[in-house]
Amino acid sequence: MGSQVSIIRPSYLPEIELFRPSSIDGVFECIKDGARVLAGGTDLLPWASQHGQPRKMVWIGNVEPLHGFSVDDERLQIGACVTQGELIRCADFRRAAPAVADSVQFVGSVQLRNQATLLGNVCSASPAGDTLPALLVHEAQVEITGAPGQERQVSLDDFLLAPGKTMLAPGELASGVSFCGLRANEMSAYRRHTERRALDLAVASVAARLVFEADGYTVAGARVALGAVGPTALVAIEAAKSLVGHPLTGETKSICAAIAAETCKPISDFRASADYRRQLVKVLVEDVIGEIEQRARIFKPNGEGR
């Protein structure tokens, strides 16, 4: 072996001290000991390669209850270890939360989605995190476990504080995320703009969820959320309100889009200028509502366009 030419480039990832407990109690012991929580690792490991730390990680994949994932009509409950790939493959999930399903399919690639978890995307709290606007319009709640048995639910809007910053306190574990499934006469969608089609972060993104009256035309309720145009994903309350009580027309759509563009808080960076991002928000809001309209045709009494 000595004379063999080395065929390996040195790995820049430092050797990780890896803990693999099989119970929540074990996880908390490791967290208390200073270990960072590792789930899919698609964000944490590149970070560790670039920064040389953290060196101590606790992998939560051995904790059976964190793999739980249930879809019923009212609410979806997704455990911390459920990968994005698992979710996309589930037809019930795609039906119950179309916006979230759209958004997950924009994350990374097939390979990355097989490793990355949904909750990992939430906890990374990137301003451009794809799933965040979609989860916001589906009224997501993050489950935080402070110690074994001590749980609280925090709305995603409150959970996200700043780029990369969440409400998670040291010693706490985000153990799951739950959100509303579509009810009767509801539809949702997510759209984004990127420089290249895959493996890129959103320049701007928009998710919306609309409730229609029984007539299938008039909007009875709306939620709109924006990504990559503020320090965190934003809920556009005023923009959503402007749709309620009106049928979807070119005019109502463009009013909603204009309000969303006004209320967002984009920055200029290497991806795009703030002005460009505002313009994009306008286009994307109209796009997303158009997509919802398409998908919601089945609600219309005469089944028009079915």
Next chain:
Amino acid sequence: MSTGKYLRVNGTEYQIPGQWLGRRLLDYLRHELRLVSVKEGCGEGDCGACTVFVDAEPMCACLLLCGVVAGRNIITVEGLPQDFRQRFAQLCEKHGGLQCGYCTPGFTMMSAWLSGGGTETGKDPLDKLLAGNICRCSVYQQLKKVVAELT
């Protein structure tokens, strides 16, 4: 679920030495097992050159720690059926789907996955499923022909 210190690679079970548990699967496969089809491109999950199967699903070996995949089934290009590899090579030759060759193992794994019925929603365009493999010689159109003929 992954416990213990064993790793099944291309059908053979290996005991992972303790110092490897917190290191990358990519390095273990290349250093220890000399399975050099698994390439390191970007080292952060973008390029797909290190694609391996973990329990029949493609993943990036550069973002997996050995301890995380312990107990699971790993397949690399070396573990794919000989006739599949031959057919893939022939089709690459026919369509010109190979330039420098660095991305080829990753594309081979994805082609094997696709020809085995790999999909996410059942109606995904090929572009979406191959988006995680980057070819800097840019023979994408040719590779798409290869995959289309395989599947």
